[in-house]
Amino acid sequence: MRPIVCQGHTRPLTRVRYNRDGDLMFSAGKDAKFNVWSSATGELIGSYDGHTGVVWDIDVDANTTRTMSGSADSSARLWDARSGKCLYTWTTASPVRSVAFTPEADLALIVTDKKMGQPCTAIIVEIKDNVADIPEAPLNIFLPEPELTPATIARWGPEHTIYMGHENGTVSCWDAMSGERIASKKIHSGVVTDLQFSEDGTYFITSSKDMSAKILDLKLHVIKNFQTERPVNSACICPVKEHVILGGGQDASQVTTTTAKVGKFESRFYHKILQQEFGRVRGHFGPINTVAVHPDGTSFTSGGEEGLIRLHHFDPDYFRFKLDPRDP
Template identity: 45%
Template sequence: MRPILLQGHERALTQIKFNKEGDLLFSCSKDHVINAWFSHNGERLGTYDGHSGAIWTLDVDSQSRFLVSGSADNTLRLWSVQSGKCLYEWEFPTAVKCVAFNETDDQVVCITEQRMGYQGAVRVFNINRDGDGTAQATEPAHMFNPIGSKATVCAFSYVQNRIVTGHMSGKVAIFDYKTGEEVDNNERAHGDEVTDLQMAPDRTYFITSSKDKAARLHQTKDLKVLKTYTTETPLNSAAIAFGKPYILLGGGQEAMKVTTTSLRQGKFETRFWHKIFEDEVGRVKGHFGPVNTIAVSPTGTCYASGGEDGFVRVHHFDQTYFKAKPYGEWEILD
């Protein structure tokens, strides 16, 4: 699996996302720039310029028409994927740490940071898809402040009016965003900050990664922990492979400690775990620093990882990956 190395950022990567078809890859980093790439050959399609602070988060809709991004410049921005133009900008008192589209692409949820006397807030905006996309409502359709530990990551559930959140304390919770009520929670989902939350395609289960060196698979309905993948390094990202029973994990020692750490000790690999049997089945090296974000193509043919070193590495799976029998002689029917 020879990787395609994407060099388009000058600082650490914060998030990467594939579009629904898997032919485009979007990356954002602390250098104020969002890049769009062709996933099959790593060619850069274009950049989205406008933010004046580190970009923490992005998401793209299922039609590859709109892109949303959240930044340390305290703005949430809506972009045209095709033209690269910023269509609308929402301003907040603090930085935007996480954004996500819902399944029908007509709503976006965002988390703003708890800082400088402002409470952490979760806002849901209705996205007007008519016309060119510049006519958006200034105010959120719904807003609430999670009480207790601050929320770090979020995603829409498959249940209407519900979002799933991961928190600084390691808690995972479900909120009714219309009322702001916490419907359910698992206080002990993790022992430390939840660093990533990625939904399965049907949103009935999701994976979280944490600084407590573990990733967990949760049932969306009741937040029951289905599987646990324990490593010996803090995790920054976890992704679910499509079409195969694998989980991809990435992390490594914190950036501050990396200068005194050799590559082997730093554990800067992408690690493959068997989703069902909870066994580690492989590792892919490459990054010169912690892996900050991982995304798997919806086609199941490749995955990408973004590191503290400023590089995005796209790995297209070999034939051996598709021929492997992860369940032994058993064949699982779809």
Template identity: 35%
Template sequence: MASTSGHNGAVWCCDVSRDSSRLITGSGDKTAKLWDVQTGRLLFTFNFDSPARAVDLSVGDWLAVITTDPFMGVTSAIHVGESILILKGPKGRINRAVWGPLNRTIISTGEDAVIRIWDAELWDTRELTLIKTYVTERPVNAVAMSPLLDHVVLGGGQYAGDVTRTVHRAGKFEAKFYDKILEEEIGGVKGHFGPLNALAFNPDGRRYSSIP
């Protein structure tokens, strides 16, 4: 495996293609970069007006969704591909945006404690239609949609700077499961003692992993 070098700031996120041949990274240097995994060669650079917070490749790896932070008067935004579509985000930072099953939706989460599901099928409109929202009581850092059931899992919690002043229960560090259709919470999994920053389902939909 090769190493990659080319960003001029912290790398905050990455995603690898389904065949493990391509890697996309997002950085505080206001770029997202596409790499050849085997050689480490830089293939393409996406340039933005603010830091790239999250990246996610679509099924088929022909599109990428990239979120950018609020920065110097620039609002947060969701970018698809080489900005074939730009969606201005809500107030505050968008922490994560991922593709739903079969690229039919995009799921975004952020500091405003709201999870939004956008209809991504009608590209000719050059806009996304908001079709679902899930309101929580805490900032959301990570989200994943089950490939098997109509379930969405989300994670986040109290900011790290405040964690030491509270017990872990008050920090709301558990992963929460929601019914995608009914928009209702259906369960939760505890165990972490800090904010959840990454979530992913196994391809069979029967297991998931979480990273604080």
């Protein structure tokens, strides 16, 4: 499995993700860049230019007509996916930590940081075909605090629910329309670093600085637990094989004191059902900050602290491999 190394960022990666069709891969970084790549060749296609601070999170709608980004420059932006033109900007009172479209892309979620004297805030905005029709006022605003610590990641669940990971390891579920908390549970003992849903949206995986990743159902019951020896910064669920991929490694502040081997800068593969690790992919020279898997399960991408993206197309042996005889 020889990787394609994509060089388009000068600072650490914060997010990589694929569009629904899987032909494009998107990346964001601490260099204020938001790029789009060919997922087949790793060729840089273009960028969405305009942010002046770290781009913490990105999303792309189901038809790949629009993308969205959230930045430490205290703004969230809506973009034309093809032209790269900025269509709309939401200005916030503090840095934006997380953004996400609903599956229908009629609404979007913007979550801001608890900084500059401002609370962590969840903002629900309407998305219109004609951007001139986008209302200036949000559809709803609610505060995940003071009941819970600030949110680090947020994603849409079914029926206009929102699932959040928090600084204290809690995972919570909210009604986006009313702002009411439906449920919350302490899942991790450290910061929740990522939250990614399964392809069918019936369960999701979280990762944490507590050196674990966990699969939860929609009622926040822990179904599976994957333990490691290093902080886990990101985790994703493979759509074809019964696998999950974890990325992380020794904290960036300690990277200069170790080698890549000791730092555990590998993408780690676990069997989703057996919770057993069966493979690792090396190559990064610093912690892996973000991982994503192709919607067809044919490749995966990792983004590192060193500013490199590694795009891996799975070999035929990967699809023939069976840790469990019942595997597809």
